[in-house]
Amino acid sequence: MSRWRAVGVVGIALAVASIAVFIWAIWQPPGRAGATFTALQTVATFAAVLLAVVAVLYARPAYLEVLRDRRTKAVIKVEFQLVENTAFDLRDLVPDEVLNIAGDIFLNVFANNVGDRAARDAVLTVMVPFSCELQPVGYGSLLSVSPVPGMSDLLTGERSKVKFATMPYTFMIGQGLVVPVRVRPIGPGPHVVAALVAGSAQTESTPVRITIC
Secondary structure, X not given: OOHHHHHHHHHHHHHHHHHHHHHHXXXXXXXXXXXXXXXXXXXXXXXXXXXXHHHHHHHHHHHHHHHHHHHOOEEEEEEEEEEOOOOOOEEEEOOOEEEOOOXXXXXXXXXXEOOOOOEEEEEEEEEEEOOEEEXXXXXXXXXXXXXXXXXXXXXXXXXXXXXXXXXXXXEOOOOEEEEEEEEEEOOOOOEXXXXXXXXXXXXXXXXXXXXXX
């Protein structure tokens, strides 16, 4: 039985009960006014309690859904992969790994939702110091490179001028995203490259960094 149908049945039952008590009260002798009043009070109390129970049962599924929604969280795990020779020759990089590589460096930025909630308003950001060039490669062109440098303490812990690219994305549960980029150092190192995903309060993500020397 649906909740609305249950509410209707309860309402009809209360109406029938109220009419029955009202008719009974009309036919009572004048001397039994106290008993009549007590009966009406009993029916009113019973109706109030029954309606309260119906209200609780009706609201319970929505309340439980809100609780479940608050307990879930999108957890976006971000990683770097080094593209060494070809697009299929990849090496997973650990956080804070140091690379001794000269020239252009090709990286895959991998982000995966390992949580139990979708991140619908998330933004992937890839950041390099001002002493580097950042260029999306292939389908990484979905990244939008800012034409204006920004300021951030994400790379070194101190505010410095950075170049960055962003990409809005909806991370469904268990869904991953791979974005290839090219980093070209144009100044003295070391150069710290970072990536992170930001979103709502229910989105959790730890920035990941690597260093190029």
